[in-house]
Amino acid sequence: xxxxxxxxxxxxxxxxxxxxxxxxxxxxxxxxxxxxxxxxxxxxxxxxxxxxxxxxxxxxxxxxxxxxxxxxxxxxxxxxxxxxxxxxxxxxxxxxxxxxxxxxxxxxxxxxxxxxxxxxxxxxxxxxxxxxxxxxxxxxxxxxxxxxxxxxxxxxxxxxxxxxxxxxxxxxxxxxxxxxxxxxxxxxxxxxxxxxxxxxxxxxxxxxxxxxxxxxxxxxxxxxxxxxxxxxxxxxxxxxxx
Numbered sequence: 001x002x003x004x005x006x007x008x009x010x011x012x013x014x015x016x017x018x019x020x021x022x023x024x025x026x027x028x029x030x031x032x033x034x035x036x037x038x039x040x041x042x043x044x045x046x047x048x049x050x051x052x053x054x055x056x057x058x059x060x061x062x063x064x065x066x067x068x069x070x071x072x073x074x075x076x077x078x079x080x081x082x083x084x085x086x087x088x089x090x091x092x093x094x095x096x097x098x099x100x101x102x103x104x105x106x107x108x109x110x111x112x113x114x115x116x117x118x119x120x121x122x123x124x125x126x127x128x129x130x131x132x133x134x135x136x137x138x139x140x141x142x143x144x145x146x147x148x149x150x151x152x153x154x155x156x157x158x159x160x161x162x163x164x165x166x167x168x169x170x171x172x173x174x175x176x177x178x179x180x181x182x183x184x185x186x187x188x189x190x191x192x193x194x195x196x197x198x199x200x201x202x203x204x205x206x207x208x209x210x211x212x213x214x215x216x217x218x219x220x221x222x223x224x225x226x227x228x229x230x231x232x233x234x235x236x237x238x239x240x241x242x
Contacts, residue, residue, distance in 0.1 A: 014133060018141065027142050031134075038131045045124040052120040056113035063106045070099045081222055093218045097211075 017034070021027045077092030134141065 014130060017130070017134070018144065021141060021144075031138065031142060035131070035134050038127065038134060042124070042127045042131055045120070045127045049117070049120040049124045052113070052117040056110075056117040059106070059110040059113040063110050066099060066102055066106050070096055070103075073099060077218075078222055078226065081219070082226060086219065089219055089222065090215050093215050093222075094211075097214065097218075 021030065021034075073092050073096035077089045077096065080086075080088035080092055
């Protein structure tokens with residue numbers, strides 16, 4: 001969900017709504033417009049939440065796919081080793097390690113998507129609560145507004161509305177703050193990748209050696225696990241004779 005939309009929702013409080021209605025000259029005329037605009041904001045909040053939840057589900061699917069890919073390459077490496085094809089096993093372990101490097105970025109993307117979906121849900125609940133209060137306390141709110149009406153405040157509010165060239169009522173409620181552009185809620189996850197090239201060719205060669213060594217370590221561990229799982233062979237006849 002767009003940060004601007006969340007900020008907008010949080011700064012619109014019932015206290016500001018009441019203060020706004022206290023100040024306008026004809027709260028009975030303004031009130032229906034206020035309710036209508038708040039209903040429109042609620043509709044936007046529902047749409048934004050749906051987009052945020054859909055994005056979160058996509059991140060969950062991507063993370064699950066990555067876990068499956070890691071497991072698949074491990075199984076392939078084991079299969080190759082059982083068939084005594086060390087080179088193919090190394091290739092499988094190499095692909096598995098490459099996939100594992102993407103885990104942290106995918107995890108961060110999923111966490112960010114979950115936070116965005118939670119915030120979108122909170123924003124929707126908050127707006128619907130405000131709308132419910134306005135609709136069910138209409139007479140009480142308008143009575144308080146009429147009682148507290150001030151001509152000086154009226155002129156300030158009307159002048160602000162006129163200067164705003166058709167500004168939103170909710171923007172006026174939020175103390176005439178500039179409308180924050182509302183963007184469609186899109187949750188993106190961008191992983192920062194740092195590449196150290198200070199060592200030049202020698203650094204690259206060292207990294208290649210370290211990577212190959214890591215593959216060999218995995219290959220040895222896989223071979224030991226497979227050998228340990230194999231059943232014992234038949235006894236040596238020569239040993240029995242002795």
